[in-house]
Amino acid sequence: MRIQTEEWRRFIPGVRMYKGKKTLFYNGETLYDEVTGEYFIYSEEEQELWKVIIILPGVEVIPQSTFNSGNLEAVIMSDTVKRIEESAFVYCKSLEFVKLSRNLECIGENAFCACFSLLSIFIPPSCREIGDVAFAACHKLINFNVPQHTRLGEHVIGNTALIRGSTFELNQYGEYDASINTNINNWIKNINGNDAEFALHRACSSYYPMTQIIYEIVKRQGLMSFKKKNQIGITPLEYLEANPFAEDIDQNTIMKRYVLEMMGEAV
The missing domain is CATH 3.80.10.10 (Ribonuclease Inhibitor)
Known part of the structure; x- marks a missing residue:
């Protein structure tokens, strides 16, 4: 709500x-x-x-x-x-x-x-x-x-x-x-540790998640990183959807931007 x-x-x-x-x-x-x-x-x-x-x-x-x-x-x-x-x-x-x-x-x-x-x-x-x-x-x-x-x-x-x-x-x-x-x-x-492997998990579960930071991580790790599970079985996408402080973050917009950029189109 x-x-x-x-x-x-x-x-x-x-x-x-x-x-x-x-x-x-x-x-x-x-x-x-x-x-x-x-x-x-x-x-x-x-x-x-x-x-x-x-x-x-x-x-x-x-x-x-x-x-x-x-x-x-x-x-x-x-x-x-x-x-x-x-x-x-x-x-x-x-x-x-x-x-x-x-x-x-x-x-x-x-x-x-x-x-x-x-x-x-x-x-x-x-x-x-x-x-x-x-x-x-x-x-x-x-x-x-x-x-x-x-x-x-x-x-x-x-x-x-x-x-x-x-x-x-x-x-x-x-x-x-x-x-x-x-x-x-x-x-x-420390469930999401400090390793680069779980950087997207940390960004999406942050108290102050930022679209640009999330996008830069996705750009490095690929779209499938949104579905990578951590040790308790939670994905970055699940963090983002549950995070009440992420009201202004739209994962679909991030995904669309990534696809367009990979295709060489202007974002």
Whole structure:
């Protein structure tokens, strides 16, 4: 669901239909008290009807245990968000798409735990820390892109498709021993390494992908490089299609440009 920031400014907080889906335009309110189990503003039944949550400009913190709708499909954050607190989106079982703030600094413990349908997450370089178990039990999560400097807690990706696709020793629940947590966190950050062989993977999964850089790599490596799989079976094209920061990148335009240039025609 592509929504440009300038579109958001037209909306006031509240729930309304947007692009055919019931959407909460969230303004930072406390919606739930985890201690008392009390729902504020919106009932539990109402929250279960939401398909999309758009975090409006001005919101800096998403409070603890704010959302747990089993029917939520997409979350799109403005770039003012700096913190996602503990368990903020826990058990959002249908959540498939998340676009994080470009200025996000911290993701708390259990923040997206048990979001069973989540396939991909792209962490911006502003993020300094991701807490324990933040994406654990996201069973379908295979594409987890995180900067080298981001501190990862323990069992961040336990019981995900990503860790199950690794060569690390796991128990029957897809969990690993705490003693190898550091090794796993280093592996997560280096799936695409530094070799030229995976340059296109790195460019397409970048926080700030650039058409010209992608094109130059394709020019050197050929169109088939778009379909080359890395060690976890992901291609550059799949990264590009999943990357929420690649809204302005059109792979078809890149391919057409490559073909025309190879034919000696002006681009």
